[in-house]
Amino acid sequence: MRGAVDLSSLRNRPAAPPSGTAPAGAGVLPDVVVDATDESFGQILEISRTVPVVVDLWAEWCGPCKQLSPIIEKVTRELGGRVLLAKVDVDANPQLAQGFRAQSIPMVVALIAGQPVPMFTGAVPEQQVREVFAQLLQVAAQNGVTGTLPIGGSEAEGAEADAEPPLPPLHAEAFAAIEVGDYAAAITAYEKALAENPRDEDAIAGLGQVRLLDRVQKLDLQEARAAAAAAPLDVQAQFDVADLDLAGGHVEDAFARLLELFAQLPSDQRTPVRERLVELFGLVGAADPRVVSARNRLSSLLF
Structure with a gap:
């Protein structure tokens, strides 16, 4: 991600407080969700030295943003100040959009001690969001960013009252x-x-x-892809690449690979592939249109 994101132009600009936060030096933030702007991003970078900051790049016209943003906000609030969520309207903040090279949205990037860490692009299920947040906290801890933001004010109290x-x-x-x-x-x-x-x-x-x-976590991407290309009917080799694709957000690629494998295998060797597909369907969610399409394709191959 370094080199793909250029925040240098925003690093040294005056740290105007982002909307929804107390002024710099006030010590207590009224909320863990803030609206960041081109002008306030310097303060956001500083906060990322205390807790990881999740940057949600969105726009009013973006349908997938309206699916993903509430999930990210919910998970952030549940962490009780261990993460700050900075929401960036790319239409109103072109310098930030350019700095993050936001070619498509929703785009979510984390900041740990001022350094960008990729999270995901596009709408993803809540369970996957939770897992990526867990990994983010792990990476932050490895880099010594383990603080908790002091949160006060009615909004925070309301969030606490509504906590699960x-x-x-x-x-x-x-x-x-x-x-x-x-x-x-x-x-x-x-x-x-x-x-x-x-x-x-x-x-x-x-x-x-x-x-x-x-x-x-046990796989090497290049080795796995080479092994799968060399043995198109090797079930485990294809499973490995499908797992990597799904974990990386390439859901349709994972499904397409396993459906192609299922179609090519003899009928007495298909069961493990069908079971793995069903398992991956469950991870993405039965209502997801990519699952619906893949499940229909699997049914047509079965019957």
Whole structure:
């Protein structure tokens, strides 16, 4: 991401307070969600030395932005000051849009100690947003950015009052493990939760997501793609690239690869591919149009 984002022109400009925050030096922010502008971005960069800052580049005309932004805001508020969300209207702030090279929106980038870290482009499901935020906190901790913003004012009190109830113990255990990158421990916690309640939909979704994270952290992108290209009918090689594609947000590519594999395999070898597709469908969400399309294609291949 460095080199792809040029923030130098915004680094040294006067730090006018972003809308929704207290003036510089006031010490307490009234909210963890602020509107950032070309003029106020210097202060945003400074805050990123205390907590990671998530920058949401959006526009009023952008439909996917209206799907993604509320999810990001919800997850940010749940973290209680460990992350600041800076919302940037690209139409009103062309210098920021140019600095981040926002060729398409929604585009979400994090700042850790002033350095940009890619998150995602385009609308993504809430569970994936949560996992990326967990990874962001892990990266921030590795770079010594572990502060908490002091939040005050009626908005923050309202957010606290509206906060969701605490996670069940095993879910909290899994989430804590994800935050530190211990996916094996998270898998164990979710499996215990499912042993207690096989219909726990949150545990089912969480287990699928963390299994994906566990699989892809062991893969090298270039090696995996080379292996898949060399052996088009090697099921595991194709699984590896599909996992990497899905984790990277290339959902349609992942589905297309596995559907093509399914179509080419003999009928007695198709079951693992069908099961993996169903697992990935669950990660993205049954209502997602990409899932609906892929599921229809799978049905046509089955019958």
